[in-house]
Amino acid sequence: MVQCQEVEEKSFSTSIVGMEQLLITEQVMVETLDKYADELQAKVNSLKRLVSELRTENQKGVQNLESYLYNPLNGFSLIRRMHYDWNNIEKYLTLPTGEFFIDTLREYQVKMPTETDLKEASQAIARLQQTYDLEVEDMSRGVLFGKQYDAKLIPIDRYFIGKHFFDKADYYRAALWMRSAMKAYESSNYMQVLDFGQETILSLYAEILLHQNRPQQARVAIEKACHLRPNDADMYSKPLASKYQLGCRGEFQSKLSKLHCVYNTTTSPFLILAPLKMEILSVDPYMVIYYDVMSDVEIQELKTLAKPNLKRAKVGRAAKSRVVERRTSKSSWISDNKSNTTLRINQRIRDMTGFDIEGSEALQVVNYGLGGHYDTHYDFFNVSDNADVIRLQGNRISTVLFYLTDVEQGGATVFPDLETAVFPQKGSAVVWYNLNNELRGDMKTLHAACPVIYGSKWVCNKWIRANAQVFKRPCYI
Numbered sequence: 001m002v003q004c005q006e007v008e009e010k011s012f013s014t015s016i017v018g019m020e021q022l023l024i025t026e027q028v029m030v031e032t033l034d035k036y037a038d039e040l041q042a043k044v045n046s047l048k049r050l051v052s053e054l055r056t057e058n059q060k061g062v063q064n065l066e067s068y069l070y071n072p073l074n075g076f077s078l079i080r081r082m083h084y085d086w087n088n089i090e091k092y093l094t095l096p097t098g099e100f101f102i103d104t105l106r107e108y109q110v111k112m113p114t115e116t117d118l119k120e121a122s123q124a125i126a127r128l129q130q131t132y133d134l135e136v137e138d139m140s141r142g143v144l145f146g147k148q149y150d151a152k153l154i155p156i157d158r159y160f161i162g163k164h165f166f167d168k169a170d171y172y173r174a175a176l177w178m179r180s181a182m183k184a185y186e187s188s189n190y191m192q193v194l195d196f197g198q199e200t201i202l203s204l205y206a207e208i209l210l211h212q213n214r215p216q217q218a219r220v221a222i223e224k225a226c227h228l229r230p231n232d233a234d235m236y237s238k239p240l241a242s243k244y245q246l247g248c249r250g251e252f253q254s255k256l257s258k259l260h261c262v263y264n265t266t267t268s269p270f271l272i273l274a275p276l277k278m279e280i281l282s283v284d285p286y287m288v289i290y291y292d293v294m295s296d297v298e299i300q301e302l303k304t305l306a307k308p309n310l311k312r313a314k315v316g317r318a319a320k321s322r323v324v325e326r327r328t329s330k331s332s333w334i335s336d337n338k339s340n341t342t343l344r345i346n347q348r349i350r351d352m353t354g355f356d357i358e359g360s361e362a363l364q365v366v367n368y369g370l371g372g373h374y375d376t377h378y379d380f381f382n383v384s385d386n387a388d389v390i391r392l393q394g395n396r397i398s399t400v401l402f403y404l405t406d407v408e409q410g411g412a413t414v415f416p417d418l419e420t421a422v423f424p425q426k427g428s429a430v431v432w433y434n435l436n437n438e439l440r441g442d443m444k445t446l447h448a449a450c451p452v453i454y455g456s457k458w459v460c461n462k463w464i465r466a467n468a469q470v471f472k473r474p475c476y477i
């Protein structure tokens, strides 16, 4: 005899027996949700009691500021509360609540009807409607083929049935169900939890109307939906800004306070005599700004030296370099010993960084054009592409970027991953490490020059190479 292996069928709607289990599961889930709510409630209750106690004591003090504090016991208690209690209160607030119940509910997910189940159930309703020519409104009120039953379809049910017809390209019936859902829709706590609003129905209704070649009515429906949830409408039409764009617009929160402004007297012995004004922007990767590290006369000379040789800046090394839309500026290389000024600037770079610049690159002076920018990039070389470049002098361990001008608007240097934007200030310089302690490129140093909105932006780069630093680079853990 041939043994028939029965394949377990998980389709719920295809037998009534199969659905009985669902009701039992639902019962357990409702109870679990209730227990979760109880736990939240207990937390709310305990917080309310805490507020009441704290308020009572505080009001005693506030009503009589001085005499309350004449008493050392009150003073002591106040200090204790503010030092110890609030810290722990904050911890209590962030303690997970009812996680066990959330997990339990989550475990039931695998037992839930799937999208296929919902499709099958919708198809069953559709079949009834079509076979017996039932009216949407009758069915919604619980009338089936002339007989009233104790059941009904609420607007969200009607929406899903309508959606089924929509998926089946039966736009006529889809529209009937959608209109019925809309007419009967009432906002409730339940619908809010589900995030099922009237605009959900309207949006699908608009799509149905488009399929029916009724663009005018579709537009009205869309406008109504947008009116109901204005933020959503904006979201559809406008892509979210990238971190780079936010940085360019000056919309990063400033993270470090002015406490991080210091006079640097230690990076090189010379700084003991002439400390430099320094602000720490980031510790990992190391990044600082120096203020007033290039005089107007020096800046003027750099520009004059650069002007005759300004060429469209490229991306890539030597023979492989190309002019690209990603980088719109002109630049010119100026050798270290070109003049007394360049010698002095290079000495200052040693003082600012503590690095040896032997074998590093020449100074690069850059002028940005109309809307000039440099898209997000790394300054370090890709090891596999540039093995020969790196072998001799090492990779670009650090960048020193001098700002030779203010820029009226735009032109910030933005580090999206560090949420840091540096706005050009004439005579200042930003210094950062491109490589980590293993001398590998640090991906957090991704940066870009934002398009100049108004003004002429000039900068001067010095890329310091790693090989000369074997005895110089301070050891970081």
Ligand SMILES: O=C(O)CCC(=O)C(=O)O
Pocket: 374, 379, 401, 411, 412, 413, 447, 448, 449, 450, 459, 461
């Ligand atoms: O001009 C700037 O702000 C940044 C320039 C830059 O990142 C570069 O030239 O590598």
Ligand SMILES: [Fe+2]
Pocket: 377, 378, 379, 447
């Ligand atoms: Fe760069």
